[in-house]
Amino acid sequence: MPPIVGVIGGGQLARMMIPRAIELGIELRVLAESEGMSAKLAATAVGNYTDADTVLAFARDVDVITFDHEHVPQGVLAQLVEAGVSVHPGPAPLAVAQDKILMRQELTRLGLPVPEWASVSTPAELDEFLAANGGRVIVKTPRGGYDGKGVRVVSAASDVADWFEAGNPLLVEELVSFTRELAQLAARSPSGEVALWPLVESIQQDGVCAEVIAPAPSLTGSLADAAATIARTVVDELGVTGVLAVELFETSDGRLLINELAMRPHNSGHWTMDGAVTSQFEQHLRAVLDLPLGATDARSPWTVMINVLGGPASGTIADRYPAAFANQPTAKFHEYGKAPRPGRKVGHVNVSGDDLDDVVYRARAAAAILKD
Amino acid sequence: MPPIVGVIGGGQLARMMIPRAIELGIELRVLAESEGMSAKLAATAVGNYTDADTVLAFARDVDVITFDHEHVPQGVLAQLVEAGVSVHPGPAPLAVAQDKILMRQELTRLGLPVPEWASVSTPAELDEFLAANGGRVIVKTPRGGYDGKGVRVVSAASDVADWFEAGNPLLVEELVSFTRELAQLAARSPSGEVALWPLVESIQQDGVCAEVIAPAPSLTGSLADAAATIARTVVDELGVTGVLAVELFETSDGRLLINELAMRPHNSGHWTMDGAVTSQFEQHLRAVLDLPLGATDARSPWTVMINVLGGPASGTIADRYPAAFANQPTAKFHEYGKAPRPGRKVGHVNVSGDDLDDVVYRARAAAAILKD
Known part of the structure; x- marks a missing residue:
């Protein structure tokens, strides 16, 4: 029998686990909030994730439960654990991701740099x-x-x-005076194996991730080491399992401060789908199943990820494929199966290559056509 | 509405189209021969592909029909075309793939080199x-x-x-005296756009593809040109749409002879899933939907594909993941959801890198553990 991973939440993060699950022969089951969600192809149940009975019924027969988001109530998580279900990440680390005050308290307790x-x-x-x-x-x-x-x-x-x-x-x-935002993606398995991807720069627009450059340009070894130490401390000390993203500020005086933690695959890691040997979605599946982690090396000198926010003014992203594919034959397109709505993340584009300016140009051009 | 591609046949080739369809937001529907086949996640129908009514019912509402294999009878194909269904590859080129005598006649007529x-x-x-x-x-x-x-x-x-x-x-x-076997993978869209991947070497065992090295080692420009010309002539002159593989003999006197044609994604192109900017499965979907084709460049100097034939003596491939993943963290594993049986293709492994000996070693090691 193949391993069975249950994912609570049917958004694009669950959707992007499906291809990797198919490739590895893992059975993925999704508990979606409603019909027709992004991850509908793997949705074996539709229901309310705040309802313990719904979640317990869904979790029956799976090898592990994991998440598309961090919002499952602690009461429901406790009942899962009590029922003997393997839950990754577990309730304790998830509590830290669920409450920003607790997060600041814990990071402070660990002596990690925060605003x-x-x-x-x-x-x-x-x-x-x-x-x-x-x-x-x-x-x-x-x-x-x-x-x-x-x-x-x-x-x-x-x-x-x-x-x-x-x-x-x-x-x-x-209000931190920062020169740019960085993100350190990490994965940790229940056995304690940790893997870190290269540190990336993330460019936000109106509070939403718009663009990621991997690796972060003009990166010094000490900055990369500092980010790696922060992420490793967080996953080890909090006992995080699966993928975690640490969003960081680089301050004008050269320090790193932790902005946010995301205890799941994260937008800042979408570049890994085409730009790293092991994508964050494959790694998340490996990690929650306590399988050895894959190599996290970049596959090209540069990979740029651009979010498609809102989608085209009329029609669908697919309507724009003829123009976008013709214009940018090296771009990798990722569509989320969501209706376009202003500001909504409906897809992203990855482009890899040797020359950063060229890679940025191609990625932006491809994404612009999809939004046109 | 996303484009809808109907695939006749539920084997591993249909299965490997699913991840790319998800990423592009294409709806994939599979007519599987039976329950529980490789492509079961996308199987919207189970039935006999030699029965015209079954196939016509399946083809209703799809934008295009394509194939996991070349065995759909010409009578059924004719009825599809008569019903106004877009079929790629079409009945005429498929007839050439279905009958090896017709294939030899056509290749001879086109002046192409055959035994x-x-x-x-x-x-x-x-x-x-x-x-x-x-x-x-x-x-x-x-x-x-x-x-x-x-x-x-x-x-x-x-x-x-x-x-x-x-x-x-x-x-x-x-009986051709050949030094090695090569394969030239190509894609052509109904509009006539053609894309060719690098020429690869394929190593057969007992008549089954066991290993592919991309690109073919010690490749001269004239050999690559000759293979490209052959593939381009075949797809253009026969009006092939979708992916086609030309299996070639390189003779001891330096000529190329066409061994076989496969008018679909092909084992010799599985390396593209991790080794090329656009995989053969994504390209096939693009081509049959008459979308512009993606770049076919290799992503690494070398990619090696090893088939997992037969699978482990006991248990499943997934049972071998802890050992295989730990041993070869850079290997990409592709499992087909098929029960192990001697000689049966149940999965493959891709490894990419800069040094061919090292890449071959890693790929063989990973595959060997899965078969152990």
């Missing part, structure tokens, strides 16, 4: 942090945010009055 | 060919052979008495 931060429960506490941090700060809701949602740049407590009304503490962070 | 051959209907005719060709020749049944089946080395007409009894003409060919 100045505080947990604030009242406008007065926020005012105090504002006063101590230059009058402009970042406020984040601890739970449920993604792609810039649940994040605001704030210069007065009244800017988040609505969030305070909910009665939960908020995370407040200094 | 000495004849169509023989009686032992006397075979004796005559034997006498004129050194007393040892190859006899092939014109239809239904694959992987060495339907092929015999013959030194007397009595060696194929059983085949003569069937009453159909047989193809007889000279």
Whole structure:
């Protein structure tokens, strides 16, 4: 019998595991939130992932449960573990990914570099942090945010009055003066094997990852070492299993600060699908099944990933294929099976090659035609 | 709506189209011969491909019909075309792939280099060919052979008495004195765009492809040009659409002779899945949908493909993953979801790199563990 991996969540991350599962002969089963989602080809169940009975029924007969997202409630995870289901990443590391205040606490406890931060429960506490941090700060809701949602740049407590009304503490962070954003992708298996991909640069637009350059240009060995140490510490100390992405700020004075953790395959790792010996999706499957990890070397000097955000103004991405394929025969297209909507991630393009300027040009040209 | 490609046949070639269809957002529907076949994940129908009603029902609503094999009867193909279904490759080129005597006639008509051959209907005719060709020749049944089946080395007409009894003409060919076998993979779209991958060397064992080295070592420009011209002539003159493989003999006096044609993705092109910018499976989908073809450049100086024939003596390939993955972290594993059986193709391994000896070693080591 082939190994069976159950994935909770039917988005594009689950979808992009399917090709690798087919190639390795792994049976992938997806619990999708609704019909017709990105990962529908592997959806063996449709249901609510916050409902323990639904999740327990789905998890029956699988060898391991893993995730398309970090939002499965701890109560449901606890019931899975109690039922003897192998869950990767496990409830404890997932708790850290689920709550940004807990994440800051844990990273601080581990002595890892993070921006100045505080947990604030009242406008007065926020005012105090504002006063101590230059009058402009970042406020984040601890739970449920993604792609810039649940994040605001704030210069007065009244800017988040609505969030305070909910009665939960908020995370407040200094506005970091950074020169660029980097991301360190890692994978760890339950046996403790760790693999790190090359450090990449990620370019955000409106809080959404727009472009990734692998490896990060102008990379010094010490910067790469620092990022690798941070990621290795996080996965080892928190006991993360599967793929983890550490989003980092490179500050103007040359330090690295941890921005966010994603405890799953991540947009900053989509370049690996065509640019690395082992993609993050294959590695995630290997890791959660506790199989030896694959080589993470880059396959070309440069790979650039461009997100297709929103999709074309009319019609579908597939309508643009004749023009895009003809224009960029080296581009690798990844479509997510999602209806276009402004700002929505509906696909991405990877281009690899020897010359960075040329690779960037080709990737942008291909993506631009899809969005046209 | 995404484009819909219908594939007749549920074997590993159909299976290996699924990942690329997912990535491109193409809907793939497979008509499988039976339940539980390699391509079961995309099987929307199970039925007999020699039954016109079954095939016509399957073909309803698809944008194009293509194939996992070349065995769909011409009568069924004709009804598809009459019903307005787009069929690639079309009935006319497929007829050439279906009948080895017609294939030799057509290649001869096109002035392409083939071994000495004849169509023989009686032992006397075979004796005559034997006498004129050194007393040892190859006899092939014109239809239904694959992987060495339907092929015999013959030194007397009595060696194929059983085949003569069937009453159909047989193809007889000279026993070519070749130094090695090569394969030229090509793709052509209905619009006439042609793409050629690098010429590869293929190493056969017992009539089955065992190993492919891409590109073929010690390749001269004139040999590569000759192979490219042959493949281009075949696809253009026969109007082939989709992927075609030309299996070639390199003779001891430096000529190329056409051994076989395969009018579909082919074992000699499995290296492209990890070794070329565009794999043969993606290219086949592009071609049959008349989309612009992708770049066919090699991604590494060398890629070696090793077939996993028969699989392990006990258990499954997946049981061997811990050992194989740990031993060869750079190897790419492709499993076909088929029960192991002696000599059966149950998977393959690709390894890419800069040093051929090292790449061959790693690929053989990985495949050996899977077969262990």
